[in-house]
Amino acid sequence: MRGERTDRNGPFLASEALRLGLEPARIVIVGDNPDELAAAMAEGVRAEACLVSGGLGPTHDDRTVEMLARALGRGLDVDEELERRIEAVSRAAAERLKRPYADFQAGVTKQATIPDGAIPIGLAGTAPGLLVEHDGGKLVVVLPGPPSELRRLWPNALETDAFRALLARTQPPGRRVLRFFGVSESAVARALADAGGDGGGVEATICARDFEIHVDLVVDPGAEERAETLEAAMLPPIERWLYSRDERPIEEHVLALLRARGLSMATAESETGGLVAARLTSIPGASDAFVGSVVAYSNEVKEAALGVAAELLAEHGAVSAEVAEAMACGARERLGADVAIAVTGIAGPGGGTEEKPVGLVYLHAEGPEGGVARELTFPGDRESIRARSAVTALHLVRRLLTRTRDEAV
């Protein structure tokens, strides 16, 4: 590939590797250039497992199999059984396309030509997936490029004796997940360092995503106790910002909290333009708790669909704490929801003033026992201001739903 397209195969294979106890060392994406391909293949076959996708087609610039044979120092030969199967697929295609089979003959022979000792693991169209064992138990798995075909043939690779033998030598790591919101990445890093840092079979990664801080502890077998101790030591200074010990996204937490309390929810969105609703409804079964939303982009819609008073808009402006509160209350009433979150702000790049700059956002969450409000100024471009507003809105609903009565939020 030339690299400008999103790669879906790398992330799939990396997460499969992690799940199986294989540590992904690197993902390399190269185009059809033979030298680059040869270099990548030569590096790849040094690993315990090298997973290759694409370049299996019938044409001359599909060079994966040839390059693999060269990297392994093996010969190439036509596999006759494989050739018969590819020929059958090609004859059917020729008939369907009303073209002579002779057009396909060269491609069939090319695609049935595999490295000595390679095991076919199924066909994707006319392209065979392959598995090669080499150097005393190392593996190369060759898979088709189209993501759905790759996913279809991948389980066949796992079922080979050679892959089973490799997996018998791995020890899938444990994983501990900590998710924070409202605390800085550096404060979390410091808490981790003060607690002794990673090492000793525990690898920690800290990753900031739209103001959420995601901490993963990858735990080698035998290091569970070290992980337990590290977690216990790092948590006290930052525990009040901990919102999850699993990987569910915040919208799923919010829906679970609503269900647990038998509450329904709506959103009233201006600046986020439906993003909060779209995130909530991305979760299967959201309709249990989420009833709907008014995206009130214009002031007229704020008045007509949410009942925000024209005087309030005139006095405070659409981007104000007062209007956010009125939007939330309007959504509760008009959409018949127990809980509503309202978002109004300035996502930019235009529309900012000195008094109300780009990035200024007002949030208001209102529930049966009152409301909570936030004023924030987000950095970044339109896309990240909107994304951060949506995430912060969802966290504000979580806060509203988890506060104890009379607790300040």
Next chain:
Amino acid sequence: MRGERTDRNGPFLASEALRLGLEPARIVIVGDNPDELAAAMAEGVRAEACLVSGGLGPTHDDRTVEMLARALGRGLDVDEELERRIEAVSRAAAERLKRPYADFQAGVTKQATIPDGAIPIGLAGTAPGLLVEHDGGKLVVVLPGPPSELRRLWPNALETDAFRALLARTQPPGRRVLRFFGVSESAVARALADAGGDGGGVEATICARDFEIHVDLVVDPGAEERAETLEAAMLPPIERWLYSRDERPIEEHVLALLRARGLSMATAESETGGLVAARLTSIPGASDAFVGSVVAYSNEVKEAALGVAAELLAEHGAVSAEVAEAMACGARERLGADVAIAVTGIAGPGGGTEEKPVGLVYLHAEGPEGGVARELTFPGDRESIRARSAVTALHLVRRLLTRTRDEAV
């Protein structure tokens, strides 16, 4: 990264490189493992331009800058001017988060420590982008990991003298863009092949994305005539599905069509849960034409906020052509819009029946001169059914806005 997340930076930088006449040789994704990182960096700096993203944070496992200095054989030093700027950002953050600045001090010094000769090209939060020139005109550009921050700092790199000097040695290819909707990828591929296919300095890529077919012709200097001929020869059988010769997303086309005709627009969404509104409002200045949306997830909201008759819901079900039409008309009336698009369907994984399977979607676009409707059954999982529904909804609005009077759509 560990590789299990989708990489958005590689494709962006690869397409930027192609645009500038730099051929992407390889994309390498590595995690925090110092050996892998060092190996990748050592290989990378051999290229004319090595573009690095991520690993610039304040924590110990953000090792990009240290590894780069090692790969280039350069020392590392605190840049005092840079340190002052990072400190200012950190003090503001400390104040906002109500945390002592001391929490940030170590991170500030770490992030202000850069390889000798490196030029700061701007800050993403507290992380500096950097450009290093080495070995007589080769470049390394170090960019932040978050995609929006990377895109924000990237133009700064292009404006440096060193990058300008590199670009003076390249010959950017031309590019022709053709965007289709409603035709199959194989039909487009066949039209291209029948027209003579690529080659002769023209490289064609065909990419299917949520039912849009994106064709790019990359044209070497001198091959413009060949590209012109190829395009003219391939278009006739598929021209009726051509909707764009530029890269603007469909939501931007829809907003432009609305503005050109002085029309306002609203959405009424059930299955897409706000995705159509979120896509429209992702475009700066959407408020010129987009007024708002009702996300009517529950039947109660369909009745209360869109005026869909209870009898209609009872008789045809929420997922029906009749309810889609009523939702569109209700949105026009309740939100005061000239044009409305309604989406109702079953995104799954639950909720499907034999009669109304998962993937069944009804769309209805209604304008001042009448409406157009579609019934579709989309394959795929919840996420792709929702994404395809949203794209198809936007294309239906485009169709409504571009049809000539009395034309069937």
